[in-house]
Amino acid sequence: xxxxxxxxxxxxxxxxxxxxxxxxxxxxxxxxxxxxxxxxxxxxxxxxxxxxxxxxxxxxxxxxxxxxxxxxxxxxxxxxxxxxxxxxxxxxxxxxxxxxxxxxxxxxxxxxxxxxxxxxxxxxxxxxxxxxxxxxxxxxxxxxxxxxxxxxxxxxxxxxxxxxxxxxxxxxxxxxxxxxxxxxxxxxxxxxxxxxxxxxxxxxxxxxxxxxxxxxxxxxxxxxxxxxxxxxxxxxxxxxxxxxxxxxxxxxxxxxxxxxxxxxxxxxxxxxxxxxxxxxxxxxxxxxxxxxxxxxxxxxxxxxxxxxxxxxxxxxxxxxxxxxxxxxxxxxxxxxxxxxxxxxxxxxxxxxxxxxxxxxxxxxxxxxxxxxxxxxxxxxxxxxxxxxxxxxxxxxxxxxxxxxxxxxxxxxxxxxxxxxxxxxxxxxxxxxxxxx
Ligand code: CMC
Numbered sequence: 001x002x003x004x005x006x007x008x009x010x011x012x013x014x015x016x017x018x019x020x021x022x023x024x025x026x027x028x029x030x031x032x033x034x035x036x037x038x039x040x041x042x043x044x045x046x047x048x049x050x051x052x053x054x055x056x057x058x059x060x061x062x063x064x065x066x067x068x069x070x071x072x073x074x075x076x077x078x079x080x081x082x083x084x085x086x087x088x089x090x091x092x093x094x095x096x097x098x099x100x101x102x103x104x105x106x107x108x109x110x111x112x113x114x115x116x117x118x119x120x121x122x123x124x125x126x127x128x129x130x131x132x133x134x135x136x137x138x139x140x141x142x143x144x145x146x147x148x149x150x151x152x153x154x155x156x157x158x159x160x161x162x163x164x165x166x167x168x169x170x171x172x173x174x175x176x177x178x179x180x181x182x183x184x185x186x187x188x189x190x191x192x193x194x195x196x197x198x199x200x201x202x203x204x205x206x207x208x209x210x211x212x213x214x215x216x217x218x219x220x221x222x223x224x225x226x227x228x229x230x231x232x233x234x235x236x237x238x239x240x241x242x243x244x245x246x247x248x249x250x251x252x253x254x255x256x257x258x259x260x261x262x263x264x265x266x267x268x269x270x271x272x273x274x275x276x277x278x279x280x281x282x283x284x285x286x287x288x289x290x291x292x293x294x295x296x297x298x299x300x301x302x303x304x305x306x307x308x309x310x311x312x313x314x315x316x317x318x319x320x321x322x323x324x325x326x327x328x329x330x331x332x333x334x335x336x337x338x339x340x341x342x343x344x345x346x347x348x349x350x351x352x353x354x355x356x357x358x359x360x361x362x363x364x365x366x367x368x369x370x371x372x373x374x375x376x377x378x379x380x381x382x383x384x385x386x387x388x389x390x391x392x393x394x395x396x397x398x399x400x401x402x403x404x405x406x407x408x409x410x411x412x413x414x415x416x417x418x419x420x421x422x423x424x425x426x427x428x429x430x431x432x433x434x435x436x
Contacts, residue, residue, distance in 0.1 A: 008045075012037050026055055028124065045412055051236075057244065057403065060234040061094060061395050069313035073096070073233060082320050088112060088198050091170055091391035094233050095398065109198075114191035115171035118179070119149050123189060126179050137266045137382045142176050144258035153252035156401055161254035165166055166394045167254045173390045174198065178205035179382045184379070190214075199224045202387070207375070211281035219331045220374055223324050224384075227367060230317040231385050233392025239263040239270065245395040245409040246399045253397060260393045261386050267304070270389070272364040273381040276305040277372060280337040282342075289344055297353045306348065307363030312358040321366040325373075332373040 006019045019031040033043035048054045063072040074093050081090050085099070091099045092108050100108055125145050131140050147153060150168065154318040155161040169254055179189050182205075190208045192201050199221045208214035234240070243260035247253065264270035283292050294305045308315060325338065345361055348354045368381050376384065400406050 010035050020421050035084060036421060044234055046228050048415060055215060059235060059399060061399060062233045064235055066311050066312050069311060069316050071316050078316055079320060082226050082229050085229060087225045087388055090229045091271055094165060094391050094395040095196050111167050112171045113194050115168050116175050118172060122149060126183050129183060131186060135184055135379055137254040138180035138385060139176055140258050140261045143261055144255055147252050147254035153254055162398060169253060170390055173387045174202040175205060177387050178385060181206055181380055191210060217331055219327055223328045226324050228388035230320060233389045233395060239282035240378055240393055240396045241399050247397045247400055248406060248409040256397060257393055264389065270382045273368040273385060276364055276379040276380040277368040279304045279338050283340055286340055286343045290345055293347055303348060303374065305362055307359040308362045314360045315362045317363040318361045318365055325366060325370050328370050328373055333371050335373040337369050341366060341367050
């Protein structure tokens with residue numbers, strides 16, 4: 001009968017150790033600590049920059065099989081959720097583990113709809129930003145500022161308080177995002193309209209001008225809802241990990257989410273969608289693609305929107321986005337950048353450099369093309385990613401707070417600096433001069 005145990009022989013000491021291997025195929029890193037050269041030795045550690053092979057939590061929320069290109073929230077395939085659900089239903093699923101019943105759906109939608117307003121002082125806070133402030137900077141800062149509006153949010157071990165902040169954050173993300181856009185445009189803020197769905201209301205707060213009531217195109221509102229579903233969670237990515245790490249110090253969820261949104265803003269993470277558009281604009285025309293690919297292969301540039309730490313196959317979200325694009329273009333007209341993107345994908349996927357490295361289009365490759373066709377400037381793209389990712393961040397945070405195995409996140413380091421030394425005295429300096 002094989003034992004679920006890893007046997008390790010330390011050839012430095014000739015000693016043998018056993019570490020249990022659990023049903024997930026993992027060993028406890030702390031089991032390595034008992035491997036010592038002598039009693040004074042600290043014990044063995046693993047060195048894993050960028051967490052390439054370290055599981056930092058157990059989670060019930062999102063499953064990814066990167067080799068097969070599978071993404072599931074709470075067991076449901078992303079394709080099924082995108083086809084049959086609304087973003088708010090998916091947010092409920094991520095947070096509660098089950099899709100809502102019709103009554104729960106109604107109550108949840110009512111709750112979110114009735115928490116979309118911002119305190120007037122928060123509006124004034126947004127007013128204080130420069131006219132050309134990047135909307136992601138506004139979003140991050142205003143999320144942190146909400147911590148001052150809801151001081152009771154620091155009671156992170158009170159489930160009722162947690163639920164209240166979760167509702168507020170999901171509801172207010174759309175308002176914060178819309179106001180960050182309106183501020184940049186110099187347009188007056190539009191108050192939420194409770195008759196509308198989550199995405200219709202978001203579009204209302206973005207685009208309403210003097211008309212008494214703003215009604216979004218149902219095709220655009222549904223396409224945005226699908227995009228929100230696709231972006232809602234992605235297990236332990238850089239921003240969700242940040243949410244967990246900041247939250248592990250028991251900081252309140254507004255501050256933790258400001259941290260998560262900051263992580264998302266980087267061009268290697270959620271900021272990639274903005275960079276893809278800039279890249280397509282730089283390429284200008286299909287005929288310039290081979291020269292661009294040559295520069296990528298020479299290591300001069302990265303092909304933005306390509307590659308993923310986990311997916312070594314086509315990102316399933318990118319496939320769904322491609323099909324949504326066709327529906328959007330029927331309403332908005334075709335974005336000419338799509339031709340460049342499609343050709344770029346075709347050439348890259350036939351090229352040995354990309355094939356051997358398993359670099360496929362990721363979620364950010366096509367999303368910007370749709371956002372732009374909908375009328376968004378590239379600066380708004382990462383904000384559009386952040387709105388639904390709030391559901392994932394909060395689900396991850398809520399799970400972490402309730403996990404008895406979690407403590408304050410605090411990795412180890414390998415110190416490579418100088419050993420102990422003393423500040424030279426004047427006397428030492430004098431003797432050094434003499435010696436010299
Ligand atoms: N273009 C060209 N080469 C690439 C790319 C790319 N987009 N991505 C990875 N590579 C190369 C990389 O240079 C390396 O080559 P080599 O083995 O010769 O050194 C190899 O592929 C492995 O890449 P890596 O950097 O070790 O992979 P990683 O897992 O650390 O990085 C990534 C993953 C997403 C940061 C990276 O693929 C990347 O920078 N992509 C472009 C930015 C992007 O699209 N980000 C969005 C990610 S999906 C949504 C999200 O998470 O927000």
